Amino acid sequence: MPSVSIRARLIFLAALLLAILAVSSMLLIRELARVSQSLADETTLVSVVKNANSASKHFGDLKYWVMDAAVTQLASSQEAAKTAKAGLDTNLTAISAVDPTLVAAIAREVGEMTDLAREAGVAYSSDDSASGNALLEQAKSHVLAIDGEIDWIVDRVEQEAVARRDASMRGSELAVKLAIVGGVGALALALGFTAFTVRSITVPLKQVERSIASITNGDLDAPMPPTGVHEIGAMTKTLGMLRDSLIERGRLERERELAQAEVRAARDAAETALHELRAAQANLIQAEKMASLGQLTAGIAHEIKNPLNFINNFANLSIGLLDELKAVAAPAFNSLDQHQRSQLDEVAELLTGNLERIAEHGKRADNIVKSMLAHSRGGGGDRQRADLNALVEESLNLAYHGARAQDPNFNITLDRQYGADIRPVELVPQDITRVFLNLFGNGFYAANERQRSVNDGTFRPVLTVTTRDLGQAAEVRVRDNGVGIPDDIRDKLFQPFFTTKPTGVGTGLGLSISYEIVTKQHGGTINVASEVGRYTEFVVTLPYRFSAGGAFETRAAGRES
Amino acid sequence: MTVSILIVDDEPDVAILFRQQFRSEAREGAYVLHFALSAVEALERLAGEIEPRLIVILSDINMPGMDGLSLLREIKTRRPDLPVMMLTAYGDEERRRRAAEYGASEFVTKPVDFEFLKERLRRLIAPLT
Numbered sequence: 118m119p120s121v122s123i124r125a126r127l128i129f130l131a132a133l134l135l136a137i138l139a140v141s142s143m144l145l146i147r148e149l150a151r152v153s154q155s156l157a158d159e160t161t162l163v164s165v166v167k168n169a170n171s172a173s174k175h176f177g178d179l180k181y182w183v184m185d186a187a188v189t190q191l192a193s194s195q196e197a198a199k200t201a202k203a204g205l206d207t208n209l210t211a212i213s214a215v216d217p218t219l220v221a222a223i224a225r226e227v228g229e230m231t232d233l234a235r236e237a238g239v240a241y242s243s244d245d246s247a248s249g250n251a252l253l254e255q256a257k258s259h260v261l262a263i264d265g266e267i268d269w270i271v272d273r274v275e276q277e278a279v280a281r282r283d284a285s286m287r288g289s290e291l292a293v294k295l296a297i298v299g300g301v302g303a304l305a306l307a308l309g310f311t312a313f314t315v316r317s318i319t320v321p322l323k324q325v326e327r328s329i330a331s332i333t334n335g336d337l338d339a340p341m342p343p344t345g346v347h348e349i350g351a352m353t354k355t356l357g358m359l360r361d362s363l364i365e366r367g368r369l370e371r372e373r374e375l376a377q378a379e380v381r382a383a384r385d386a387a388e389t390a391l392h393e394l395r396a397a398q399a400n401l402i403q404a405e406k407m408a409s410l411g412q413l414t415a416g417i418a419h420e421i422k423n424p425l426n427f428i429n430n431f432a433n434l435s436i437g438l439l440d441e442l443k444a445v446a447a448p449a450f451n452s453l454d455q456h457q458r459s460q461l462d463e464v465a466e467l468l469t470g471n472l473e474r475i476a477e478h479g480k481r482a483d484n485i486v487k488s489m490l491a492h493s494r495g496g497g498g499d500r501q502r503a504d505l506n507a508l509v510e511e512s513l514n515l516a517y518h519g520a521r522a523q524d525p526n527f528n529i530t531l532d533r534q535y536g537a538d539i540r541p542v543e544l545v546p547q548d549i550t551r552v553f554l555n556l557f558g559n560g561f562y563a564a565n566e567r568q569r570s571v572n573d574g575t576f577r578p579v580l581t582v583t584t585r586d587l588g589q590a591a592e593v594r595v596r597d598n599g600v601g602i603p604d605d606i607r608d609k610l611f612q613p614f615f616t617t618k619p620t621g622v623g624t625g626l627g628l629s630i631s632y633e634i635v636t637k638q639h640g641g642t643i644n645v646a647s648e649v650g651r652y653t654e655f656v657v658t659l660p661y662r663f664s665a666g667g668a669f670e671t672r673a674a675g676r677e678s
Numbered sequence: 679m680t681v682s683i684l685i686v687d688d689e690p691d692v693a694i695l696f697r698q699q700f701r702s703e704a705r706e707g708a709y710v711l712h713f714a715l716s717a718v719e720a721l722e723r724l725a726g727e728i729e730p731r732l733i734v735i736l737s738d739i740n741m742p743g744m745d746g747l748s749l750l751r752e753i754k755t756r757r758p759d760l761p762v763m764m765l766t767a768y769g770d771e772e773r774r775r776r777a778a779e780y781g782a783s784e785f786v787t788k789p790v791d792f793e794f795l796k797e798r799l800r801r802l803i804a805p806l807t
Binding site: 422431434 | 788
C-alpha cells in the first residue's frame with residue numbers, strides 16, 4: 118500500500134471494521150429473529166394443542182349430552198349439549214388453520230350427528246323406539262368418526278409442536294454457534310486489517326526515523342526509505358531534500374575550503390616567487406658587480422703587464438750587461454789587488470743575484486696576471502691537447518694561494534692522487550682551469566665552514582684531488598671533508614644563480630658555468646655525491662677526444678675564417 | 679744586408695729596451711732601429727721613406743689616439759707589401775683574428791721573449807734578402 122495515503126488507509130480500515138461489525142450484527146439479528154419467530158410459532162402451536170384437547174373434551178360432553186337429551190328429553194341435558202357444542206365450535210374455529218378441510222368435515226359431521234340425535238329424540242317421543250334406535254345408531258357412527266378425526270388432529274398438532282420445539286432448539290444452538298464463529302472471525306479480520314494498516318504506517322515511519330537519526334548524527338550516506346504520494350513519502354521527500362541540502366552545503370564548504378587553500382597556495386607561490394625574484398635580483402646585481410670587477414681586473418692586469426714586461430726584460434738584459442761588463446773589465450780587474458777584486462766580485466755577484474730575483478719575482482707576478490686574465494676572460498680559447506695533471510696542479514696552486522690571499526688564517530691539507538697513465542686531453546685550458554678553480558674553491562669553502570662550525574681544533578680540513586684514466590676519458594675527483602650538501606638542494610646545484618653562500622661570497626654562477634664548460638663544451642660529465650656533515654665529492658670526466666658537434670665546433674670554424 | 683725596423687709604442691722605455699736587446703745586432707749592422715711614440719708619428723715616418731728594407735713592429739695595440747689594429751689597417755692600405763709584426767699584451771682570439779685579417783705577418787704576445795722575437799724577425803727577413 119505504499120501509494121495510498123495514511124488518511125485513506127485509516128478511513129479504509131474504519132470502513133472495513135464498520136462493515137465487519139454491520140455484517141456480523143445483521144447475521145446475529147437475523148438469527149435472533151428466526152429464534153423469536155420459532156418461539157412465536159411454538160406459542161401458537163401450544164394454543165392449538167390446547168384447543169384440540171379442549172375440542173376433544175367438549176365433543177365428549179356434547180355426545181354424552183346429545184345422547185342423554187335424545188333419550189331423556191330433559192331440557193337441562195339439551196342446555197348442556199348446547200353449551201358443549203358452543204365450546205366445540207369455538208375450539209374447532211381455533212384449530213381450523215391446522216387442517217381446514219378436516220375441521221370443516223368434523224363440523225359437518227357434528228351437525229349431522231346432532232340432527233340424527235334430535236330426530237331420534239323425536240322418534241322416542243313418539244314412541245317409535247325402533248326408528249329412534251336406528252337414528253341413534255347412525256349418530257353413534259358419526260361419533261366414532263368424529264372421535265377418530267379429533268384424535269388424529271390432536272396427535273398431529275402435538276407431534277408438530279414437538280417437532281417445532283426441537284427445530285427451535287436447534288436454531289437457537291446454531292445461532293449461538295454462528296454468533297461465536299462470526300464474532301471471532303470478525304474480530305480476527307478486524308485485528309488482521311488493523312495490524313496490516315498499522316504496520317504499513319509504522320514500518321516506513323521507523324525507516325524515516327532511522328534516516329533522521331542518521332542524518333542528525335551526520336551520516337549523510339544512510340539509506341533513505343522510498344518516496345511516494347503518501348505522508349511518509351512526503352516526509353521522506355522533505356528529508357531527502359534536507360539531506361541533499363546538507364550534502365550540497367558540505368560540498369560547498371569543501372569547495373570553499375579548497376578555493377581558500379588554492380588562494381593560499383597561490384599567495385604562497387607568489388610570495389615565494391617574489392622572494393626568489395628578489396634573491397635572483399640580488400644575485401644578478403652581484404653577478405653584474407662581479408662581471409664589471411672582472412673587466413676591471415682584466416684592464417688592470419693588462420696595464421700591469423706592460424711595466425712588468427719592462428721589469429722582466431730589463432732585469433734579464435741587465436744580467437747580460439753585467440756579464441758583458443765583467444768580460445770587458447776583466448783585464449782591469451786583474452790589475453787590482455786581491456781585496457779589491459774580491460770586493461768587486463762580491464758586488465757583481467750580489468747584483469747578479471738581485472737581478473735574478475727581480476726577474477724571478479717578475480715572472481711570478483706575470484703568472485698571477487696571466488691567471489687573472491685567463492679567469493676573467495672566459496670562453497673563446499683554443500682547444501688543445503693538454504696535460505690534465507699539470508692543469509689540475511696549476512689550478513690547485515692558484516686556488517690555494519687565492520684562498521690564502523683572501524684569508525691569511527686559511528689552511529687545508531691538499532691530498533694529491535694523480536694517475537700517472539693519463540694521456541693528454543683535448544680541452545680549452547683556461548675554461549677547464551676555471552672549472553677546477555670553482556670546484557677547489559667550493560671544496561675549500563665547505564671544509565672551512567665545517568672547521569668554523571666545529572671550532573675545537575680537532576677537525577682537519579682535507580681536499581683530495583684524484584685523477585685517473587677511464588680508457589676513453591680521464592676522471593678528476595675533487596673531494597672535501599666539509600659540511601656536505603643536503604639532498605633537497607642537490608639538484609639545484611647546477612642552476613644559474615643558485616648559491617648557499619652569503620651574498621658577495623658566491624655568485625651562484627660557478628657551478629652552472631662549470632657544468633656548461635664540462636658537458637657542452639667538452640662533452641664530459643660532472644656529478645656530485647655528498648653526505649651532510651661528512652663530505653662532498655665532485656666527479657668530472659673529460660673524454661680524451663672531443664667528438665660531438667655543437668657550439669664549440671661552430672665557434673672553432675668561425676675562428677679559422 | 680741591413681734591415682730597418684720601425685717600432686711603434688707609446689711607452690718611451692720600449693725604445694731603450696729594444697736598443698739594449700738589439701745592441702749587438704745593431705753593432706753588427708744587421709738592424710737599424712726606428713721608433714715612433716704614436717700612430718700619427720709612425721705614419722709620418724713611413725711617408726718619409728725609411729731605408730733600407732723595412733719591417734714594422736707595432737708594439738702595443740692599446741695605444742691612445744689611433745690604436746694598433748687601426749694603424750695596422752692604415753699601414754697595410756698604404757703599403758700592402760710591408761711586413762707588419764704585432765706585439766701585444768692582448769693575446770685573445772678576436773684580436774689575433776682581426777690582426778690576421780688586416781694582414782699582420784706575425785702576432786707575438788707580451789711578455790716578449792726576445793729570443794723568440796729575433797727568430798721570427800729572421801724568418802720575416804729571409805724572403806726579403
